[in-house]
Every structure is written in C-alpha cells, then in structure tokens.
Amino acid sequence: MKLSVSQPQLAHGLGIVTRAVSPRSTLPVLNNILLATDEGRLRLSATNLELGITKWIGAQIQEEGSITIPARIFSDLIGALPGNTVDLTLNTRTQTLNIHCGTSNFDIKGIDAQEFPPMPVPDLQNGVELNISDFKEMIQQVSFAASTDEARPVLQGVMMEIGNNEITLAATDGFRISVKKTSLSTPVSAPVKVIIPARSLSELARIATNGDETISMVVPEGRGQAIFHLKDAELVSQLIDGKFPDYNAIIPRSFKTNTTITTVEFQKACRQAEIIARESNNVIRMHIQPQEQGPGIVEFSTQSEERGSGEVVLEANIDGPELLIAFNVSYLLNVLDVISTPNTILATNADNTPGLIRPVGDESYLHVIMPMHLG
C-alpha cells in the first residue's frame, strides 16, 4: 500500500471513526483502525463489534493494500502533523506503516488487515432513503429518553418503525417516552421494525453532515444489524434483540387539563428552578391554576431544605381544572430543549398519572413524563 492524502482530511476522518474504537477491548485488533485502499479512495474503519464506522477520504493511490494501525497513536500522530500532504507506505513484510509528512517521518507497527472483522456491504438497492436534517432532528428529539440501565438493554435502544411511508422513532427509560413520526419522501418496499442502540443513532447524528443530503438505511435480513450509508461514510450498528414496551398503550389518550405555555418562558422557569431543585432530587412543582377571567397562571416552585426556595409564575392558557403536579425538572428541560415551536402544551390528568408534552402546531412529536410523588 502506498498513497498520499491531505492531513486535514485524514485527521477529520480519524476523528469520526475513532468514536467506534473500544477503549478497552481484549481483542488487540479492535483497538486499531483499518486503512484500506478502496476504488481510488482511502477507507478508514473502526468497530467495537456493536458499532462500526467507516469513512472514505480522497487519496492518490500508487499501490493498493490494507493494514490496521493502533487508533490512539495513529490519530494523535496525524493530529500533530502539519497541514500538508501525508504519504502512507506499508512495508508488507514487517506490517509497518511509514508515515511521511514534510520533514516528519514515522514508522508504526500494525496488525494484518485480515484480522480485522469484515464490515458488511449493504445492498443499497433495498435501502430506505431518509432526509438527513429530518432524521437528525428525529434522533435528537427521541434518543435522550432512552435508558442507560444495562440490566434492561431493550430500553437502551430506540424503536424504529417504518411503514405506510412513515417513520416512527420512540425511546423510553421507564420514566418518560419520546415519540416522533415523519413521513418519507420515497415509499419503502417492506416495513421495518428494529431496536437500534441510542448511542449508535447519536453517533450517526454526529457524523451526518447536512451536506450529505440523504442517508440510506439497510436492514439486511437475519443479520441483526442496521447499516446507514452516507455519501462518504457508513455506520453499522448491531440491533437490540427483544420486545420493546408497547408504548402506545402507556400514552394517555385524553386529558383533563391542557396548559399552553410559551416554550421559551417555560424553559426559563425550569432553568431558574433547577438551580435550587438540583439540591433536592430535582423536584419542581407546577401549580396549574385556571382563572375565572383571562389567562390562567402556572406557578413553578422549588424547595431545598439546605439552600432555600423559589417560585416563578407564568401566564398560560389553561383549559380544565386546577392541578398541582411535581416533575423531575431535568426531564422537563430535556424535552423543552428539543421543542422548536413558540408554544408548548402540557396535558395532564392527575398528579400521579403521566403528563404529555408536545409542541403546539406540530403533531409529529410527543413526549410523556411520569410525575414524581412527594413524600
């Protein structure tokens, strides 16, 4: 293998794929990055067997070949080189990669590329085309609600359902649920129903740049994997096996009190209250009070035995009876962060039943939070 690439491009590419390197793998080759010539480009791949990322960058290839190189050393080194052309030359006999850039010259020992787990090649014919910015928004609105509890792996994933020219993402950690639906521009051939690790999707959202236009997603039959193909990158994620909770059954259908609040005001009230609330289990109380005349008010209150207390009062459009309900303020902030409409609805029934939050005028997103019970 002998080729030349531009240092900034290589450093950028490494920044992307190293996210899939497992820091403490017992398989030495998994600490490495695969470098391979691939139809006029240099392919960089890394995998921790759960998540694999490939990035292609432009290269001038003089001699085909492949090698794996320790990720950490290689990316540190490339990052420290000047922004010129980097020449990479493999000594196949010693499996050593020579890195030459300007007046710098390094030799790094690698491991045979044969030992690197093969990355699946997607059959793009059967892919689902997803609009990048839409899909990134979906991920952002949903994946934070996934759980980190390793004892319940299913909840660490995001449920993806595609059918009827519509895609739905849903995630829940048992305390809250996020659901987002978007219609697809191109019809799908077969419905899809898979659970993708939330972490994989977050990585995908990070790699996908809006310039890439579309993502094609392929779920090869019986492989337990999903492959996301971008213009010059690819992400392979292991799917999570198991039964995702029937979230539709948990989401309440009707509500007694509908409270409409300006999103920004709602967010500000929570931010302020959070400063005290984080000292006492993140509890924020919302006292929703409709008024005889004019708009109603919502009183946000927080209290910490150690630090003090506080109230913020907001005007709101309230339809329904009065209610005092407590939430984890960080859950509220998480969802308000991903709502971009000017107004937000909080729909509630009682202080011990789930509350629903959704953007006003955008039916595609909803979020459900279970309240807290104060002793």
Place this chain on the structure above:
Amino acid sequence: MPIKILPESVTNKIAAGEVVENPASVVKELMENAIDASARSIQIRVEGGGKDLIILSDDGIGIPIEEIALAITRFATSKIDSIEDLQRIHSLGFRGEALASIAAVSMLRIQTRSKDETEGSELICEHGKLKSISRKGFPQGSSFEVRDLFSNVPARLKFLKSERTERSRITDLVLYYALAYPHLRFILEMEGRVVLQTAGNGNQREILAAVYDVETARQMLEVNLEEQGYSIHGFCSPVGITRSNRRDIHFFINGRLVQDVSLASALVNSYHSYLMVGRYPIAIVFLKVPPADVDINIHPAKAEVRFADARAVSGKLARAVRLALLASSPAPTFNQTLWGSSNVETKEYEIFNPSQHDFPPSSETGSIEGITTPESNHVQAALGLDEHMPLLRVVGQVGATYIVAEGPDGLYLIDQHAAHERILYEQILDKRVQKKDMQLLLDPILFTPNARETVLLASVEDTLEEIGFQVDAFGPGTYSIRAVPAFMSRTFSLRIITDALHELDDEKSSAVSKEKEEVVIRSICKGAAIKGGTILSKEEQENLIRQLETCQNPRTCPHGRPTMIHLSVDILERQFGRKGSR
C-alpha cells in the same frame, strides 16, 4: 391409598417448578413425607452441610415393595386422586414430585418396610436412573439416604451458600417443624453432633428454648384463638424483645412452613405504637384454616399459599396477637440495650471495623509519607472527633474518577463514587430524604425473584419502602416496582435491588445478626452512586463537594473506604524541595 401416577389433567394444574433448591429443601420434603406417613419419630443426619449426605429415617407406614419404584416417579402420589382433593386434603404432600426431584440430582437409597409386609425392600437410584430394587430385612418405616446432592448439576452446586449457612438453614427448618409437631420426636445430628433432640411430649416451650434462648422462650407470649373453623396458635414476643427486621416472624399454615408477607405485616401492625420505629417482634404462629379456604397449589416449593379471604385471616391473626399483648399488659420498656442498638452507634462501629470490610490495608493507602487518609485517624473518627472537612474549592476532575480540590491546608483528592455513596447513605439514614420523594414509573417493572430472593425481599420490604421504592406483590412469585426513590431515577437498575438482596444473603444469617437495613442501604447507595469513569460537569463536581461537606462522616464511604486523600501544604513543599532549602 396406593401410590399411582396422577393423570395429566391433574398434573397440568399443579404448580410445578423447582422443588429442590438447596439441602434444606431436601430435608423439608423428606420431613413432610415422614409426617404424612404418620411417623412418631424422625431422625435426620446431615454431613457436609447436606451436600455430602442427608439421611432421614422415620417409623411411619413405609412403602410396599410393589410401589417403591413409583415413589420416585414424577407425579406419582398416594395422597390425591383429583385436583378437587386439594380442597380437602390434610396431607402435606400432593404433587408426587419431591422424591423424583431429589432422585434426579443425587445418589438416592431408600430402605423401607411397610406395616403390612414382613420383609422390607431397598431401592438404589443414581442421578435419576433406577439401579436396583431388592428385598431386604428392615424394621417398619423408611429411611432415605441422599448422597452427593447436585453432583450432576454443577450450576446448582455453585449457587449453594457456605456449609455454615446451609447448616443453619437446615437447623432452623428442623427447629420450626419440631415446634409445629411437638408430639413427634425429632433428632437432628450434624457433622456427627446431635444439635437437636425433642421429647415428642407436646411441650412447645422446651423447643422454643432451642429456637431462641431460654430467657426469650420463657418470656414469649402465647397466642390462642379458635373461631369459625380457624385455629390460631403460637408464640409472639412481648414488647421488650425486638429485632431490627422481620426475619424472626414465621407462620405455619395447615402444618406447612409458609412465607406470607401480608400475615407478617398484620402481625407487626398489631404491635403498633408498642415498638419503636424500625423494631420488629419475633413470632411463630400456627394457623389451621379449612382446606377449602386456602389454595396451597401456587408455589412449586409450597412456600406460599393464597387465602380465599386474606383480609379475614389477617384480621383474625391481628386480633389473636393483640389479645396476647393485652393479656401481658405491656408497658413500653426502653431499656439500655434497646437504645444501645440504635442505628447511629452500630453504624460507627461497623464503619471503623476494618476486619469486616475489604478496604485496602493502610500500607497501601498510606504509603506516601505524610499523606493522611482518614484511616490513620480511625480512633478519633470512631469517637466522632474531628470528622468534618474543610470547605473546598474544586479544581477539576482527573480520570473521570477523582475530583481535585483545594482546601486551606493543601490539596484534596476525592473519589467521586465513594463520596457520592457517603452522601446518599447519610441522606437515607438522616431521613433527609424521608420526605420520600419518589419518581413514579410509567409502567411497573415486573420482577420475579427466585425463592431465596423472595424470602430476602420479604424481609427488607419495609426498608425498601422507607427509602422510596414502591414494591408490591403482583401475583405468585412476581413483584412489581411502581416507583423508585427520586435520588436514583437516573441511576436506577433492577440490578441494584438484586445486588442488595444477594449482599444480604452473603451476610451471616443467624437470628440475631447485624442490621439488615444497613446492609441493604449500603448496597443500594453503592449501586446508585455515580460510578468512577463518569465525566462530571464542573457544576456537578461542585455540587458533590458541597453535599459531602454537609455529611457527618465525610471522610469515609459507608463501607469504610476513604472518600478523600489529603496532601498537606507541608508535604507539597517538602516534596518539591521548597522547604528546608530556604
């Protein structure tokens, strides 16, 4: 009635599952069989905690040679014909499963002679394979020799506790049965030593002395109530004798040792206002209810029952206990020992008793000259002196595991996990979170503990509730968790509960052992505390330090490990050669 195989229509309805879980369950099944066989005397020999050998001999009716092979056949029983029989049976066995299950996992030898035979028979079975049946002379009765239990099921073997634990389980079990059947003679011999021998003269107090101690046995109040076909009889403690947990509350229902959380609660509630918070009575109560009013067929090891009208039974029990308490006209006696065992004192003791915990030997942590860890202050700390920490300014986080902070007297390295453990622990004990803020769950998490875990869970249910869990029974063998403490909504995992139960199980399980609550709380704090390797924002780091400052014992985690290491200005100057050179 001869032994015969139950038709499938009946076996389908029998709560099947794991019958033999440990040596004690073998002893239990064999004892129940002997009792069913109208034995007057039951002799038990145990070796190697029951793993090596269990022999149970009785003088009951014996088994005729033509039926002996059926005795070890699954679902073969002489005790019922149809599922309806369960409504009226008075025998302890009915599934025909016990001997088959024991035979499958051991080397089994049965020697028996039925009362109608002149010659006895011997059956040998190895890991479920019938080896031989032969005629031999024996006295009337049966003897079951169970060798090398689980030798063919390594997985089970692995899950057995220490021999000591298994031995105490067996002893407790035999004691309770001896108490329940005071007209039978029991002899229990363990590792060559007779540990229990009852006279079979019907005197329960004599046996109580072996269960508790002579003094407690003397003081135990008698419970007696006969009503509408129900009979409630047994013993409960006067208000002066308490435990820190419910483990010493036992029930026999229609002759069977049964776990029943709601009965235990009813009993504890009868003591309402007589006992300090966190203290529980001890009791062993024998209930007889009409067989039709209780379903015994819900648990594979018959460890649980379901009453047709549970409320009525609890009500009767509560009344019986209250009558006993009133009769003894109790005056609450808050004596020295009672106060002496309150949480605070034992906590201090446990924290600073290094032999009980696996914290690093001081040579390891104190190896750099001049660095002080709290251990060097053990004695002082144990006395409650100089425990507070100075106000610290956070500098940053190292390795996503330690927080570096500056104090008036130098540099502090704080272990974030240990520190958080300490904070949570004190919050729980302090009842600062006794406000019990809970995060409700959208959908209850269902949890099916195994038999052992179920027992442990029952014993710590109150503690879990105090911390802020909402755990409810949800059908046989299943619990539902409907809320978790607010402080751990982000870190909650079912594993935290199971870990706590297992940790509890590893503790020595003698009757008057250390406080269960503490074990559970410590374990939960460990599970809920932020892990090493978690990146914290500056805000979170500061918050952690602020909270640590408010702790009473900020320098150690609840397990006794240090939360912080202090590098004094002096040592810094020395090490950098600034001191002395000037």
